[in-house]
Amino acid sequence: MNQAYEISHLLSGVMLVTSFALLYQQRIAAVLNAFAAQSIVLALAVAWAAWSSNRPDLFITALIAFTLKGIVIPVALRRTVTRLGIHREVEKVVGVGAALLVGLALTGLAQALVVKVASGTASHAREELALALAIILLGFLMMIVRRNAVTQIVGFMSMENGLILAATGARGMPLVVEVSVAFSVLIALFVFAVFVFRIRERFDTVDIEALDRMRGDRR
Amino acid sequence: MTGDLLVQFLAQGAQMTFVLLIAPLAVGVVRRVKARLMRRQGPPLLQGYFDLAKLLRKESVIAESASWLFRSAPYLIFALTWVAAALVPSFASGLMFNWAADVVALVALLGAARALLALAGMDVGTSFGGIGSSREMMIATLAEPAMMLIVLTLAIAAGTTRLAGVADFFLAEPFAVRVSLALSLVALVIVALAENARIPVDNPVTHLELTMVHEAMVLEYSGRHLALIEAASHLKLVLYISLLICLFAPFGMAPASAGVTGWLIGLAAWTAKLLFGAALLGLWEVSIAKMRVFRLPDFVGIAFVFGFLAILLAFLTRGVFA
Numbered sequence A: 001m002n003q004a005y006e007i008s009h010l011l012s013g014v015m016l017v018t019s020f021a022l023l024y025q026q027r028i029a030a031v032l033n034a035f036a037a038q039s040i041v042l043a044l045a046v047a048w049a050a051w052s053s054n055r056p057d058l059f060i061t062a063l064i065a066f067t068l069k070g071i072v073i074p075v076a077l078r079r080t081v082t083r084l085g086i087h088r089e090v091e092k093v094v095g096v097g098a099a100l101l102v103g104l105a106l107t108g109l110a111q112a113l114v115v116k117v118a119s120g121t122a123s124h125a126r127e128e129l130a131l132a133l134a135i136i137l138l139g140f141l142m143m144i145v146r147r148n149a150v151t152q153i154v155g156f157m158s159m160e161n162g163l164i165l166a167a168t169g170a171r172g173m174p175l176v177v178e179v180s181v182a183f184s185v186l187i188a189l190f191v192f193a194v195f196v197f198r199i200r201e202r203f204d205t206v207d208i209e210a211l212d213r214m215r216g217d218r219r
Numbered sequence B: 001m002t003g004d005l006l007v008q009f010l011a012q013g014a015q016m017t018f019v020l021l022i023a024p025l026a027v028g029v030v031r032r033v034k035a036r037l038m039r040r041q042g043p044p045l046l047q048g049y050f051d052l053a054k055l056l057r058k059e060s061v062i063a064e065s066a067s068w069l070f071r072s073a074p075y076l077i078f079a080l081t082w083v084a085a086a087l088v089p090s091f092a093s094g095l096m097f098n099w100a101a102d103v104v105a106l107v108a109l110l111g112a113a114r115a116l117l118a119l120a121g122m123d124v125g126t127s128f129g130g131i132g133s134s135r136e137m138m139i140a141t142l143a144e145p146a147m148m149l150i151v152l153t154l155a156i157a158a159g160t161t162r163l164a165g166v167a168d169f170f171l172a173e174p175f176a177v178r179v180s181l182a183l184s185l186v187a188l189v190i191v192a193l194a195e196n197a198r199i200p201v202d203n204p205v206t207h208l209e210l211t212m213v214h215e216a217m218v219l220e221y222s223g224r225h226l227a228l229i230e231a232a233s234h235l236k237l238v239l240y241i242s243l244l245i246c247l248f249a250p251f252g253m254a255p256a257s258a259g260v261t262g263w264l265i266g267l268a269a270w271t272a273k274l275l276f277g278a279a280l281l282g283l284w285e286v287s288i289a290k291m292r293v294f295r296l297p298d299f300v301g302i303a304f305v306f307g308f309l310a311i312l313l314a315f316l317t318r319g320v321f322a
Helices: A002-024 A028-052 A057-084 A096-117 A123-145 A149-170 A175-203 A209-215 B002-037 B047-057 B068-087 B103-123 B127-158 B163-172 B179-195 B223-248 B260-287 B293-318
Strands: none
Touching: A002 A028, A002 A096, A002 A123, A002 A149, A002 B179, A002 B293, A028 A057, A028 A149, A057 A149, A057 A175, A096 A123, A096 B293, A123 A149, A123 B293, A149 A175, B002 B047, B002 B068, B002 B223, B002 B260, B047 B223, B068 B103, B068 B223, B103 B127, B103 B163, B103 B223, B127 B163, B127 B179, B127 B293, B163 B223, B179 B223, B179 B293, B223 B260
16 A cells, blocks of 8 residues: 555656646757656556556556557647747746746645645545646646747646546546546647647747737737 | 774764765766767876876965965865765764764855855956856855755655764665655755756866856966865765765665674775766766756756755645645
8 A cells, every 4th residue: 555655656746747847848849748758657647546446447547648648649749840840949928947936836835725625535645636736737837838839738738637647546537527538638639739720820920929919909 | 982982983084084085086987987988098097186196296376466365265165075075974874973964064064165166266356267156156046945955855754954864764764765855866966966067067177268167266276276176076076976875875874883894884885886976977977968057047946946846745745734
């Protein structure tokens, strides 16, 4: 039991670190690599939970996470990036340092929040939940601080990784919900991709700052 | 009883001598590994000793504008670094002065040495010294908070900031994977790279004016002053490798109750681990490029982020927030 818990804690911790890597990386290719790494670690964490707590249905979740988010989505996004020709550094709203500091604050917030809200539950379930919440918040942050549409997609997907991790720890997501979530994420990817190409056609850039002008706020 | 005290005293003295004697060899190993990996012959392993001996024999040239600070700084820097390096438990945790080997004290000693070096760099008034000092301070302001966070993480885990106590705790503890410790290991490695002016933070072998940090500060020194500063920087490298060994891989170290045989085993284990660490450093330096100075805050910032995460996770595991 103790060993099982140590390893799942380690895997969730590594996922949190990859979330920070997503915030830290400068180039789109590196961001995609970090995202793939995060998804693969998620698959490992879910598979470990399935094996250690004897819930075989979770193996399917792990498999979905590995094939879809570890391989298919990063490869698809990389193709998109190649077709758009955006290998340059990612445009950001704030600097790396500020983003990392905000990320740390959010991690602290997640922990304080979970401890307050879920004070009755077992301590390891609480830790898993705190880590998952931190990953979700960091995904949000990533969507906010990056102005590039492709990295916003990555932020969204990383948020979803956090959700799956939370659901694994919470012992209660039925498989049907799981599968449908996985496929809606895939569909969301297609929608995003179409949008990215449309944005680019219209404005000649995937910097979403251009959309502000469209709304008429700026000038 | 008196005999026992004498043995204890000699053991502590042996540790002080060992770190001093092995330091140039460790640097020699780093250089040799780097050279061999680049398919060069490389300097002999003992080159560090030859260099120091040569410098000690040479006359010291001092600039006209130098003040007393410039002349006294090398001695103070060397003394501070030596004391710090000798305090880190190497082959045994129960030495005589182990109560003084507090991590906070260690950070303070190194901080004092760094402040002196930065002041000495600015003393003569050349532009290179000033640049080096300001960059060194920029790196230090980022590395020192990270270092303190790492120290606090370990202190939370072991319940003490005494290095010997922490080492004893991890020796007694069964091996376990802990996220907070893994994170603080990475953070400490980054801090060690930054503090020792190794690649990717600084390149110790170049005197290229745009990039040098440590070398820029000591550019004005020569003769025995330079020898002392070089010896201090070798000692600092040994100190950090030794600290990493003591905190994260203390196996083989003699516990407080061990006798002379335990010490000898500990000494062999420590020397092997130290040289292995030096070889790893050489491998790392060959496989990575130096960073731009303006990207350094990001790199050293990672150490801060990891240290912070480690301490958050350590708190979470112990349920301090509840």
